[in-house]
Amino acid sequence: MGRRATTRRIGIADVALKAGVSHATVSRVMNGNFTVDPTIAERVRAAATELNYQPNPVGRSLALGKTDTIGIVVPDLSNPTFQAILRGLSMAAAQDGYRVLIADSSEVSSEEAILAGEARRRCDGLVLCAPRMADAELEELAPSLQPMVLINRTTVDTHTPSLMVDYGQGIRELAEHLVGLGHTRLAFLAGPARSASNGLRLAGLAKFTAAHPGIELQMLDGGSTFEAGHQSVDAVLASGATGILAFNDLVAMGLLSGLHERGVRVPEDMSVTGFDDIPFARYTTPTLTTAAVPITELGQQAWHRMRDLIRNIPSDEAAGGPTVFEPKLEVRSSSGAAPGTA
Template structure:
């Protein structure tokens, strides 16, 4: 008795190219060429295969298509922390633009570890058409290695001179300097900077902005923290020991952790001490009090990253965009510096 193909989604039998070839009366190689979009297959064969595939409910496996055609219709993405909404905000516009051209995203989380990041990139490169690396922590030597790959790679929020990779980033230095100017205008002359990962280009640029504020008469202490709520919370006591009237956190998540610890200590923001963040994630405007921060142009970063990657996919070289401005947003977490106690 002849076996009939199971209905799509029944789970009884997965339809394969063998089934399609049998139904169409052609070879498996012909089905593979049609599925991969080989233009050398004649129209009659294409029609037979497509009719059989539609009848059986065949859906080609994207990995198999990629092996056959050299195109996976997939874009790899490597981020240091999927728990940080900042990266999701960047990817929204990228996902939308890529989907319009029938690409899907394959996302890996490196945990902020440079070796894990490089390994994730290597794994992705074997199964994607292009790769986006967000806020990379890898040493420059690894970036040079990525630049030598045939698969196009784009760096987002990292700028390294001499590395032959397309890059798009926000101007972290100027925005942080503007935040310092805002605090200086409020009378703050002694601040603490809660740093992110020392491996992060964004952290280096933000600390450079804080250091530059010395020309305004502002003294800054560097306190090692990280880009999470818990890291900001844990570093608050050490920051307070330095005697600042304001705390500049590496990002909004760390700033939220700072404000939580300050409330536990009975300190009022901004009456007793001012706090700033960076990135302007959605929760920043809903914090208590709403957070003064810098708006990183997340949607624009995602859009430009896709444009650079798409150019690479087409074998083109798009002009590199200038650093995107990050605008300071003034809210209620900053106020006049309190007078010295005594």
């Protein structure tokens, strides 16, 4: 049995004793059950405040079968995208009296499954961002994680809400934007190879090239970080491209920084675009043209889906497939007319 090392925290029993009633009555009073004589209720309340009684949430959770907590699994907490999702989720959940437990898988996909399971068991639901997890594993895991909301992933079973960002469309719009500025030689600074969202971008770009046979589009290896962008300066310059589509804003910023060091002017000599529209994108020099993803809102939506799942267990109005967020082209000053254009 649990040994409480220190002086026992004061519990419902202490209040009951002090008020001269039973535990049950104290519980009823604390939960606003009105089948209690006002006189007694007052006495209980007085005792509770006097003892500064605070119900133990663990006992409560055990009895109620719920924890008022949801978990979120993210691959990397240092990534602004996941920070924003977490923030949106946390704020929205807090509005409804729920807390958020975080689990950072550190990009280790084997950890994702374990962390997800552990987090789920401690919580009433799970928001899963697992971009690297294999489809098969996700599919297998999904049933045991319900209720769950997926970010940028889907399962075949329809009752797992899914929030997707249309990266393909976004990157396409950015490419079109560059073409509209007269660029004919483009390069895509790709993200991590096994990233699901990178795959979506590639698919979008495939459509783009199909629609624009005259435009050259090179694929450059990159990554998802500042450093990756910074280190790819040479490759970018060697490519001869004048319009660069970076995997995301971080990469674009790294690239911007590297180009500045090399004396390459943006956008006069070269145009650079990001993706995500993280808060910093507005304040780079030059300010960054990007595709804005309403990430915080996405986190918020994740909570709303989760809330629906938790509340009306039978209702399944979200069966209309994944909710898709369309990125919005955000033209700033890192993109401009191609060199040699009037």
